[in-house]
Amino acid sequence: KAIEGLVAEGYTIVLLGTPRHPETIGLLGFAPEAIxxxxxxxxxxxPRTKRMALISQSTQPPWxxxxxxxxxxxxxxxLKVINSVxxxxxxxxxxxxxxxxxxxxMVIVGGRSSANTKELTRLCAMAGVPVHQIxxxxxxxxxxxxxxxxxxGVSGGTSTPIEDLRAVAERVYALAGVPDAQTRAAELARAALGAVAEQAYRSTSIGVAIGTRGTVRQPGEVARPAAPVPSAG
Known part of the structure; x- marks a missing residue:
């Protein structure tokens, strides 16, 4: 409704979004002439114009x-700015x-064209942490x-199902774990995910740590045991 009102008032709409993203396409339904x-x-x-309004695909990076x-x-x-991030x-x-x-x-899980997935990868790289996006x-x-x-660490974009994170954690154990971890990959992946997956987040994805250091501090939490052993070395 906000975007329809701005169009009716004569604002030039600038839409920050990935061109073929479903949300961007949906917003264009309300403002077909949006840039x-x-x-x-x-x-x-x-172009320079007298009245302009900015709106965003909700998963675009805030910066x-x-x-x-x-x-x-x-x-x-x-300029009117509608913060829809x-x-x-x-x-x-x-x-x-x-x-x-x-x-x-870090392993980042999500669509290759996903703006927020690519942003997670970029942020990890900027922090100097080796990162692999899949x-x-x-x-x-x-x-x-x-x-x-x-x-x-395993994390994913906002649209990445939590089950995909579990599957990736299991794959890490199976590929890089010591022999015992490789044989128990599914069990350890479920435990790693269960340690951090609160019920409120079941519709999204969250960070999962897997490793051998004994404890890993999860986002916003006190230090807790990490699921053991992805390293065979």
């Missing part, structure tokens, strides 16, 4: 939304970075990807 932009190198094509809003100040006389996206980034600080390597457990085929890591 859709994603990466920063596209922003210069936004990008804020940066685009600042950019648009110089493009219009009147999902709080879950912000929380996921915070949790993932907290987890990354406790592990040797779509699902089938993408993990070689234990060499883990190098000398003793503790691996």
């Amino acid at each position: 859709v932009v994603d990466e920063e190198d596209e922003w210069d094509r936004i 990008k939304f804020e940066k685009l809003a600042a950019f648009l100040v110089s493009r219009s006389h009147e 999902c709080p879950v996206t912000i929380r996921r980034q915070q949790d993932t970075m907290a987890l990354a600080a406790e592990v040797d390597m 779509e699902d457990a089938r993408d993990l085929t070689d234990a060499a990807v883990f190098g000398t890591a003793r503790v691996v």
